[in-house]
Amino acid sequence: MPRMSGWMLSVAVIVTSAxxxxxxxxxxxxxxxxxxxxxxxxxxxxxxxxxxxALSGTFDLGDDPTKAKITVKIEMGGLESDDxxxxxxxxxxxxxxxxxxxxxxxxxxxIKADKGEFKVTGDLTMHGKTKEISxxxxxxxxxxxxxxxxxxxINRSDWGIVYGKGKINExxxxxxxxxxx
Amino acid sequence: MPPLDxxxxxxxxxxxxxxxxxxxVSLLAITAAVTRSENHRAVAATIAFVxxxxxxxxxxxxxxxAEFESGWRxxxxxxxxxxxxxxxxxxxxxxxxxxxxxxIVSVMLIIPIVWVTPWxxxxxxxxxxxxxxLAAILNQISLRRLVDRLDGHFVPLIVAIxxxxxxxxxxxxxxxxxxxxxxxxxxxxxxxLGVVAALVQQKLRWIFAGPAVFIxxxxxxxxLNTYSDIPLASFILVAISPAxxxxxxxxxxxxxxxxxxxxxxxxxxxxxxxxxxxxxxAEM
Numbered sequence: 001m002p003r004m005s006g007w008m009l010s011v012a013v014i015v016t017s018a019x020x021x022x023x024x025x026x027x028x029x030x031x032x033x034x035x036x037x038x039x040x041x042x043x044x045x046x047x048x049x050x051x052x053x054a055l056s057g058t059f060d061l062g063d064d065p066t067k068a069k070i071t072v073k074i075e076m077g078g079l080e081s082d083d084x085x086x087x088x089x090x091x092x093x094x095x096x097x098x099x100x101x102x103x104x105x106x107x108x109x110x111i112k113a114d115k116g117e118f119k120v121t122g123d124l125t126m127h128g129k130t131k132e133i134s135x136x137x138x139x140x141x142x143x144x145x146x147x148x149x150x151x152x153x154i155n156r157s158d159w160g161i162v163y164g165k166g167k168i169n170e171x172x173x174x175x176x177x178x179x180x181x
Numbered sequence: 182m183p184p185l186d187x188x189x190x191x192x193x194x195x196x197x198x199x200x201x202x203x204x205x206v207s208l209l210a211i212t213a214a215v216t217r218s219e220n221h222r223a224v225a226a227t228i229a230f231v232x233x234x235x236x237x238x239x240x241x242x243x244x245x246x247a248e249f250e251s252g253w254r255x256x257x258x259x260x261x262x263x264x265x266x267x268x269x270x271x272x273x274x275x276x277x278x279x280x281x282x283x284x285i286v287s288v289m290l291i292i293p294i295v296w297v298t299p300w301x302x303x304x305x306x307x308x309x310x311x312x313x314x315l316a317a318i319l320n321q322i323s324l325r326r327l328v329d330r331l332d333g334h335f336v337p338l339i340v341a342i343x344x345x346x347x348x349x350x351x352x353x354x355x356x357x358x359x360x361x362x363x364x365x366x367x368x369x370x371x372x373x374l375g376v377v378a379a380l381v382q383q384k385l386r387w388i389f390a391g392p393a394v395f396i397x398x399x400x401x402x403x404x405l406n407t408y409s410d411i412p413l414a415s416f417i418l419v420a421i422s423p424a425x426x427x428x429x430x431x432x433x434x435x436x437x438x439x440x441x442x443x444x445x446x447x448x449x450x451x452x453x454x455x456x457x458x459x460x461x462x463a464e465m
């Protein structure tokens with residue numbers, strides 16, 4: 001009987017631990033309301049800004065951000081910019097070609113602690129091409145709110161968006177701000 | 182309206198206009214100087230036109246050469262194939278008019294359906310490839326007829342300015358820089374041939390299948406991808422612009438226009454003017 005109790009106790013501990021771990025890694029739903037993804041493109045004599053408000057995804061974040069998991073899907077047809085004419089141009093085959101590539105996606109693979117911040121690495125699929133990117137981010141979970149903020153640059157030609165080489169800079173700044181409850 | 186960016190103008194001149202115009206002029210001018218054979222000059226004209234277009238496309242990275250997919254990514258190869266097919270059919274079947282016409286019609290049937298129309302639309306919107314075929318064949322017939330009936334030396338230049346100009350204007354208004362550049366490149370390549378043809382008094386008969394396929398294909402691609410408010414009628418009017426001259430098949434009308442060539446230029450301008458007007462009204 002004592003041996004049986006020990007066995008049952010072990011099972012109970014394992015099951016409970018699993019539930020606790022599950023409960024600690026809460027899943028936050030991401031949407032355009034709580035997640036802002038903005039971009040800034042530059043050229044020799046100016047710059048333009050825009051954003052991707054039509055998005056959805058999940059942010060699995062517990063006490064340990066290095067175990068977090070981020071998945072974001074962006075409806076590219078919903079992109080906005082500081083000029084309505086430019087918005088149409090960005091959706092055309094010159095840039096995102098949203099009729100053919102209506103969705104972009106980011107799926108995180110690893111999150112590592114890095115100099116007081118975190119380094120998020122994952123696959124970014126856009127314009128029909130997938131490429132691994134890494135970016136620095138501040139990640140925190142406070143009062144039931146998952147927070148992530150980041151600012152980094154990507155090279156648009158890595159995703160085959162090459163039009164306007166020499167006229168429009170290759171490097172595009174992305175700013176991400178998540179406040180999900 | 183933003184101030185004119187001279188660096189963009191300079192870049193367009195150096196990498197788009199100059200290669201398109203320069204290569205076409207040089208190759209045809211050299212051939213015209215060394216031979217009087219109509220066949221040699223026809224071969225040179227097609228090679229000059231295709232080379233000018235391909236070099237300009239490569240220098241500007243407009244359409245990827247290595248992506249074989251129906252739609253705008255196939256426009257360059259579709260145009261090259263049509264231009265070369267027209268030349269070869271013209272040379273090898275010169276004496277067989279009905280066979281030559283059948284082969285040209287076949288080329289104009291296959292290219293718009295297999296290459297230029299996105300495959301997804303063939304089953305769901307069959308009127309699109311049908312319209313593409315109709316536009317390509319009517320354009321080709323009309324332009325050939327124009328060269329044969331009238332003082333054909335100036336036809337390539339007029340086509341480059343009138344048709345290429347209206348296509349470029351609609352592309353600019355539809356906010357597609359890539360398609361506008363393609364349109365400018367086609368106009369410059371054709372204008373290069375046109376200048377030499379006008380100077381050496383040469384009728385270029387076998388250079389119209391390429392543009393006859395390319396411009397409707399470009400208009401279709403632009404219409405499918407634009408996020409502007411330009412009405413579909415603008416794209417269609419430009420696509421079938423030369424087809425308005427199909428009435429030149431009727432001898433009486435053709436004879437009248439032969440004595441009033443300026444009227445013909447005005448008539449050929451009508452669809453382009455309407456198209457650009459509709460586009461400008463929607464976007465300005």
